Amino acid sequence: MSVLIDADTRVLVQGITGHQGTVHTRNMKAFGAQVVAGATPGKGGQEVEGVPVFNSVDDAVRKTGANATCIFVPAPFAKDAFLEAVDAGIRLAVIVTEHIPFHDMLVMYHYGRSKDARIIGPNCPGIAAPGKSKVGIIPNVVFRPGRVGVVSRSGTLTYEIVNGIKERGLGQSTCLGLGGDPVVGTSFVDALPWFEKDPDTDLIVLVGEIGGTAEEDAAEYLGRHVSKPVVAYITGHSAPPGKRMGHAGAIIARGKGTADSKVRALESAGAHVAKFPYEIPALVEQYLPRPSGR
Amino acid sequence: MVKLAEWRGKEIFRKYGVALPKGTVVRAPSEVADALRTAGVALPCVVKAQVLAGGRGKGGAVRFAATVAEAEEATKAILALEFKGEKVHEVLLEEKLAIGRELYVSLTLDRSRRLPLAMASAQGGVEIESVDESAITRVWVDPFPGLVGYEKRRLVAAFGLTGALARSAETLLGQLWRIFDEEDAELVEINPLAVVGDRVVALDAKVIIEDDASFRHPEYSDVRDDRTPLEEIAREKEIAFVQLDGNIGVIANGAGLTMATLDVLAEFGGRPGVFLDLGGTDDPKKVTEAFLLMAQAKPAAVFLNIFGGVTRCDTVAKGLVEAMTQVPPESKFPLVARIRGNNEAEGRAILQAAGVTSLTDLKESVQAVISAAGGRA
Numbered sequence: 001m002s003v004l005i006d007a008d009t010r011v012l013v014q015g016i017t018g019h020q021g022t023v024h025t026r027n028m029k030a031f032g033a034q035v036v037a038g039a040t041p042g043k044g045g046q047e048v049e050g051v052p053v054f055n056s057v058d059d060a061v062r063k064t065g066a067n068a069t070c071i072f073v074p075a076p077f078a079k080d081a082f083l084e085a086v087d088a089g090i091r092l093a094v095i096v097t098e099h100i101p102f103h104d105m106l107v108m109y110h111y112g113r114s115k116d117a118r119i120i121g122p123n124c125p126g127i128a129a130p131g132k133s134k135v136g137i138i139p140n141v142v143f144r145p146g147r148v149g150v151v152s153r154s155g156t157l158t159y160e161i162v163n164g165i166k167e168r169g170l171g172q173s174t175c176l177g178l179g180g181d182p183v184v185g186t187s188f189v190d191a192l193p194w195f196e197k198d199p200d201t202d203l204i205v206l207v208g209e210i211g212g213t214a215e216e217d218a219a220e221y222l223g224r225h226v227s228k229p230v231v232a233y234i235t236g237h238s239a240p241p242g243k244r245m246g247h248a249g250a251i252i253a254r255g256k257g258t259a260d261s262k263v264r265a266l267e268s269a270g271a272h273v274a275k276f277p278y279e280i281p282a283l284v285e286q287y288l289p290r291p292s293g294r
Numbered sequence: 295m296v297k298l299a300e301w302r303g304k305e306i307f308r309k310y311g312v313a314l315p316k317g318t319v320v321r322a323p324s325e326v327a328d329a330l331r332t333a334g335v336a337l338p339c340v341v342k343a344q345v346l347a348g349g350r351g352k353g354g355a356v357r358f359a360a361t362v363a364e365a366e367e368a369t370k371a372i373l374a375l376e377f378k379g380e381k382v383h384e385v386l387l388e389e390k391l392a393i394g395r396e397l398y399v400s401l402t403l404d405r406s407r408r409l410p411l412a413m414a415s416a417q418g419g420v421e422i423e424s425v426d427e428s429a430i431t432r433v434w435v436d437p438f439p440g441l442v443g444y445e446k447r448r449l450v451a452a453f454g455l456t457g458a459l460a461r462s463a464e465t466l467l468g469q470l471w472r473i474f475d476e477e478d479a480e481l482v483e484i485n486p487l488a489v490v491g492d493r494v495v496a497l498d499a500k501v502i503i504e505d506d507a508s509f510r511h512p513e514y515s516d517v518r519d520d521r522t523p524l525e526e527i528a529r530e531k532e533i534a535f536v537q538l539d540g541n542i543g544v545i546a547n548g549a550g551l552t553m554a555t556l557d558v559l560a561e562f563g564g565r566p567g568v569f570l571d572l573g574g575t576d577d578p579k580k581v582t583e584a585f586l587l588m589a590q591a592k593p594a595a596v597f598l599n600i601f602g603g604v605t606r607c608d609t610v611a612k613g614l615v616e617a618m619t620q621v622p623p624e625s626k627f628p629l630v631a632r633i634r635g636n637n638e639a640e641g642r643a644i645l646q647a648a649g650v651t652s653l654t655d656l657k658e659s660v661q662a663v664i665s666a667a668g669g670r671a
Contacts, residue, residue: 101507139603154550238560246549246571
């Protein structure tokens with residue numbers, strides 16, 4: 001088992017004919033994902049990295065049985081791309097696209113929810129389950145199959161942390177990047193139950209950042225419903241209020257969303273909070289339950 | 295974040311039919327007499343500095359004038375102000391209405407619930423953060439039907455209005471919802487919303503348009519925001535660039551990694567001066583642009599922290615060495631680099647050959663850049 005995806009996941013790539021779509025189709029295939037179709041309006045009949053391209057998602061789903069999509073479509077068209085995927089029956093969408101207006105995301109999120117479709121992202125690196133599949137752009141080289149689950153609002157920082165876990169001789173069950181936007185399809189609170197239930201995950205690493213209250217919400221959930229050990233890390237301690245720190249969602253607004261508030265909440269919920277990113281692998285090793293008789 | 299000054303927010307309000315005091319915008323005292331006459335603004339009038347910072351009333355940025363001469367005088371004084379670091383470019387002259395109660399209303403985004411949030415209170419004219427929770431009514435709006443009748447009535451009940459005034463407030467709420475939705479706003483706030491006779495009138499306007507929706511709103515492309523000149527250039531080049539108080543520049547890839555780097559730097563006594571996130575790019579042109587921008591911020595030293603996941607470290611290193619040759623000699627800065635990930639050994643060799651301090655340990659790198667910048671704060 002892993003979270004959200006497994007070796008049987010049949011991946012569609014929307015925007016496969018663009019530079020990013022093509023590169024990451026290649027990388028997903030190299031990771032072992034079954035990329036079965038691409039969709040770009042007007043480019044049906046082509047092949048990209050050996051994957052057939054269709055004009056519409058509906059066509060792609062009917063002919064290939066795709067059941068998850070990875071969206072690289074530019075921001076002005078991302079809403080349309082997602083709605084097309086949902087209406088074609090797809091129930092898992094990883095949206096890599098950056099700069100989607102949150103008003104569009106509100107419509108996407110609530111429409112998706114009404115059809116039981118799950119969004120990961122937008123502006124996110126996606127999901128990877130080493131040895132099984134990957135939907136998104138997390139670099140293949142940082143992984144090694146193992147029992148640590150990682151859930152994060154960051155991209156590159158997550159890669160570095162996952163890589164650190166690997167260099168410590170440990171591995172990951174599933175790594176899930178939620179994205180740095182103010183409105184995300186999946187928050188920590190949505191994702192934690194999946195990791196808690198996943199029999200392949202023994203410890204959860206949570207990487208948060210300033211802005212919003214997703215980490216405080218997560219802390220409240222952790223305290224009540226999560227039995228597995230949690231190692232957490234929060235970025236943005238030195239960020240001044242009112243400045244957007246790279247991610248659209250990383251902003252301390254009207255006194256809300258500070259790193260201190262998040263660290264306090266997570267610590268009081270029993271999470272082991274690292275002060276520096278390079279401390280995470282050692283904490284993981286320290287709190288990872290030892291296999292008994294396995 | 296496209297923060298609109300009051301007069302600009304009120305232009306939008308007018309377009310959607312929101313009741314406003316009669317007003318006019320001037321940029322020089324000599325324009326005052328004509329502007330008042332043309333707009334039909336009666337005296338006495340209110341003279342308001344068009345700045346983004348709050349607290350204008352207490353800060354001398356709002357004055358009253360009983361005659362044209364007084365209005366000219368007030369305009370002159372306000373245009374000479376630097377209000378909380380902001381220069382005043384425009385002055386709004388408005389008729390002084392006989393106002394009754396002052397109310398509060400806003401629409402914003404609730405990130406946790408992923409819903410627009412409408413807030414109403416009978417206690418307007420003060421900062422909403424200082425109003426007791428029990429005096430604020432909140433309604434979370436489903437984006438599909440939008441703000442509907444019973445929700446408007448619930449908000450109006452918070453104002454304590456009845457009869458014609460209640461109907462006027464319901465109409466206003468409908469207009470605000472349309473502004474929030476159609477103009478891609480992050481925030482639409484009226485504080486105070488004033489009772490004037492049998493209707494409610496927006497005395498102030500705070501509107502923030504979402505940056506990411508700017509492709510739908512070219513009409514706001516000329517808005518002066520509270521960015522520094524360098525931040526403005528960075529925005530045009532689509533580089534995430536934030537100026538801070540310190541003297542050490544940080545270039546990293548990814549917002550989280552850049553923030554984490556600043557944190558470690560600050561924790562060890564360094565003072566971060568610039569946040570520059572390269573994002574997912576390994577385009578040498580973009581790297582060069584980022585470097586030149588950093589040079590303009592005149593950092594005492596720069597720390598480059600890159601994790602090469604998809605991108606290769608040697609490609610990044612080559613781009614860097616090339617970029618450094620383009621920094622003018624008078625703007626050169628000491629550089630400490632930490633490059634990890636794909637092909638990191640090759641990347642490090644290229645940097646070392648070019649004379650760049652290149653380390654792998656984050657703590658060690660941070661200490662090296664702090665000492666290159668002249669030591670701890």
